[in-house]
Amino acid sequence: MSSFTKSAQQWATFARSWYLIDARMQPPGKIATMCSVRLQGKHKPIYHATSDCGDHVVVMNTRHIAFSGNKWEQKVYSSHTGYPGGFKQVTAAQLHQKDPKAIVKLAIYGMLPRNLLRRTMMQRLHLFPDDDLPEDILCNLAEELPQPRKIPRKLSEYTQEERDAFPMIWVPPEDFRMK
Amino acid sequence: MVFLTLSHWIRSRGPDRWWRVQEVLKHARHFRGRKNRCFRLAVRAVQRAFVYATKGRQKKRRVMRKLWISRIAAGTREHGMKYPILISNLVKTGVQVNRRVLCDLAITEPRSFQSLVALAKARREEGLRAALGDGKEPPGVFSRIVQSH
Numbered sequence: 001m002s003s004f005t006k007s008a009q010q011w012a013t014f015a016r017s018w019y020l021i022d023a024r025m026q027p028p029g030k031i032a033t034m035c036s037v038r039l040q041g042k043h044k045p046i047y048h049a050t051s052d053c054g055d056h057v058v059v060m061n062t063r064h065i066a067f068s069g070n071k072w073e074q075k076v077y078s079s080h081t082g083y084p085g086g087f088k089q090v091t092a093a094q095l096h097q098k099d100p101k102a103i104v105k106l107a108i109y110g111m112l113p114r115n116l117l118r119r120t121m122m123q124r125l126h127l128f129p130d131d132d133l134p135e136d137i138l139c140n141l142a143e144e145l146p147q148p149r150k151i152p153r154k155l156s157e158y159t160q161e162e163r164d165a166f167p168m169i170w171v172p173p174e175d176f177r178m179k
Numbered sequence: 180m181v182f183l184t185l186s187h188w189i190r191s192r193g194p195d196r197w198w199r200v201q202e203v204l205k206h207a208r209h210f211r212g213r214k215n216r217c218f219r220l221a222v223r224a225v226q227r228a229f230v231y232a233t234k235g236r237q238k239k240r241r242v243m244r245k246l247w248i249s250r251i252a253a254g255t256r257e258h259g260m261k262y263p264i265l266i267s268n269l270v271k272t273g274v275q276v277n278r279r280v281l282c283d284l285a286i287t288e289p290r291s292f293q294s295l296v297a298l299a300k301a302r303r304e305e306g307l308r309a310a311l312g313d314g315k316e317p318p319g320v321f322s323r324i325v326q327s328h
Binding site: 045 | 246249250251253254256257282285286
């Protein structure tokens with residue numbers, strides 16, 4: 001590479017890109033780690049905390065997020081209004097009902113470093129509950145990131161041949177009566 | 180003249196006090212407030228500044244190494260591998276490149292860094308083959324230990 005075009009290379013290296021993540025059937029924690037890494041710029045070898053090298057991240061389908069286990073009923077989000085008697089505790093299901101973007105937003109907020117740049121990074125995060133994105137954001141998107149979790153297929157999505165080809169552990173005898 | 184021994188009565192207590200004070204004040208000239216002018220305040224501030232500078236030189240080594248490691252980790256993840264695997268496999272192949280140079284390669288020499296990542300990946304695969312295989316396969320090329328003395 002010749003020495004007089006280094007400015008173009010530098011512009012390309014330090015440019016801020018836009019990433020898209022589809023959160024359908026994904027655990028919000030894994031989505032949040034991917035987002036926080038890219039918002040801080042830790043996926044770049046030129047990373048430095050003060051050099052403002054984070055990218056924009058667009059998360060779509062946050063309404064269709066999938067917690068594992070019983071977290072929809074057991075995970076509690078607490079907050080205090082500041083007034084006496086204002087301690088509020090909401091389960092993940094109730095919070096998701098009220099605001100489908102809140103779970104992902106709180107997860108990412110907690111994973112970013114606790115400094116003054118956190119709010120700037122949150123402004124570069126764009127959450128959408130469904131997959132209809134506005135025009136101006138669609139124009140900016142550069143790359144879609146692969147989903148962290150492989151979505152298992154439902155029984156209705158298996159063809160009859162695959163169902164027949166699946167090995168049976170125990171074959172019932174002819175005179176067996178199923179309840 | 181009458182008083183010929185007048186000059187003998189003058190006792191000089193220390194002719195170089197100004198220079199001794201300036202030695203301290205010159206390190207305090209960029210401080211804020213009266214610390215940059217008044218000796219009593221400047222002495223304390225300069226002492227603390229020197230202590231912070233010493234501790235900073237030790238912390239700088241730690242901070243720089245941490246930065247190199249996070250940059251190398253970002254570079255290896257771009258190529259589909261993780262930092263601890265890269266380092267352990269480079270050590271096993273005998274490549275003694277330190278983290279500072281690895282970080283500079285990841286930034287300015289991406290192809291060289293990619294070839295180092297490929298080397299570590301090959302060594303890792305050979306190690307897994309040797310561990311999980313039956314021993315009937317031929318021994319690997321990268322895992323051969325070369326004696327250089």
